[in-house]
Amino acid sequence: MAPLELDAAIVSSLVNIRYLTGFSGSNALLLVTHTEATLLTDPRYTIQAKAETAETGIKAVIAKGSLEEALTPRLSKLRRIGFENNRVSYRTWEHLQRNLPLNAGLRPLGGVIEQRRMVKSAGEIAAIRESVRINSQAFAAALTRFRAGMSETDFAAEIEHQMRLLGAEKPSFDTIVAFRERSALPHASPGCTRLDGNGLLLVDMGTFRGGYASDMTRCIHLGKPGAKTRSLYRAVLEAQLAGLDAVAPGASAEDIDSATRRVLRKHGLAKAFIHSAGHGLGLEIHEAPRLGRGEKTILRAGMAITVEPGAYIEGAGGVRIEDTVLVTANGVEVLTPTSKELVIL
């Protein structure tokens, strides 16, 4: 907090609290001063808060009423108090503001904790590796259980069950299983469409394991793909490989996006690529940095990101290929072990 010239910081984002303290409950505030850290939570978490913060020296306080009210007396000798302006609701800010001691002021923390979270520790990288491994294993296991005539929802259920059996806590986002023209909807929810006959099938899936996210997209083709589909697939694969090639410490986040976009433009697919090329991930499925146009963040060794260009043709279908990767001292390590050949079923 010294460079921010703060006496204290109030952390209200649960994921940032988990990052800083290890506490994983659903209701908490964290007050950090120069000398101590105090975690406030409610009586449901008395036992859990004690257990999860045991090794950190953080003081866990159980509040009977609202956490904001329990916080107020603890602010009495503080003047410059940081708050998470990008996380706190306007109403919570008002509440904090109203209960400040005389002479004290709230100062924006910005995304200072999120910035710090971008570069992962060895322990975090190990957790992400494990999450990625389980996710790819679940995909392989679900493929062996694929049956023509299943619905999109059935196949998504099978994928998520395999994740769970392999030790995932839960999917890191709603699994996408999208067949034929529905694959052109980059965020399609699985529906009752039957996976039968000939067509392109897009699967985007991720797990949380040990609290850490993984993320992967692969395409499957039921029956023999036509020439158009093959060339669409090859173009996106070329773009994805170009994106991976561009990942290195010192590159900017937008460089990765440009590298993928350049390839798709060459194939006449510039307008078909309607999202950014990737994102950081960790305790959240979407974290900084975003790999998109205008994003100047410089990649550093230890960052975990996705590289996921796609091309979507309304009424026909879409292709996306996505790996979870690690920025290393020398360039990139692709964590996702799953083959990027178009799977033919």
Add this chain to the structure above:
Amino acid sequence: MAPLELDAAIVSSLVNIRYLTGFSGSNALLLVTHTEATLLTDPRYTIQAKAETAETGIKAVIAKGSLEEALTPRLSKLRRIGFENNRVSYRTWEHLQRNLPLNAGLRPLGGVIEQRRMVKSAGEIAAIRESVRINSQAFAAALTRFRAGMSETDFAAEIEHQMRLLGAEKPSFDTIVAFRERSALPHASPGCTRLDGNGLLLVDMGTFRGGYASDMTRCIHLGKPGAKTRSLYRAVLEAQLAGLDAVAPGASAEDIDSATRRVLRKHGLAKAFIHSAGHGLGLEIHEAPRLGRGEKTILRAGMAITVEPGAYIEGAGGVRIEDTVLVTANGVEVLTPTSKELVIL
């Protein structure tokens, strides 16, 4: 908006946007004026936004950059603009504030949409019924697949798989499966504890189906329960039935909490009941009203709520019994069909 004396309202909460427009994507802003409603989203949702708002007359606008920037020119003739002060982050508020036209001002909407969401429409009630039905069926199906020696996580995975097979989109929260002394942690994550030998097993589970939540807690005993466990269970059941009895239009939210708390106090368990007696549910698993101390909201026919007293003895175990119920014109309809006998396996 007339009673609020507003020219327009900016809705930024995705769940409130879904409630008002039907759009279920992950990035949107909604601008409502006296004459029209405009939904702003990004190119990933071009097709979906068109489809989901087709029957509403809402104009869907696809923004290439940030949604806040796309919103700005649309505010030009408006003066009194409502914003969701309880949902918007401080940073978003700052952004909106900075881009307001001259003479315009932001005014807090409070929880006006959340208040409206408390009383469910016939369509919403049908969706909640279906969600509750699937949830109870999934519990029954998972019980037939229970095997001694499974871990808490295995059983949670089985429960969630059954939900999916029965047509749920996903669990409405992280399924709780907590054995023996872990059942005293009201929000325990399932772990590697083996479900073997004798002991109390608490299961708290819910689904989303058609976007709507269900929520149920039941207790199981492996082997024959001892006298202490039986009497703990009976006390919580008595409290739950008292809570259900208290549900009626005209009762206040805190009345339900008091009714359950009174029974537990009589059994010397006042301090063992460490959360509130229930909550509203719908598009979110936790909605207004909260059934807790000091909550003055008056229950009305059409509200969907949970009734879920519990008692937790640190180091020993805990019992919670929870149904999803509907406030009706005459009192209460318990939607959850699952028996409340202590299940002995």
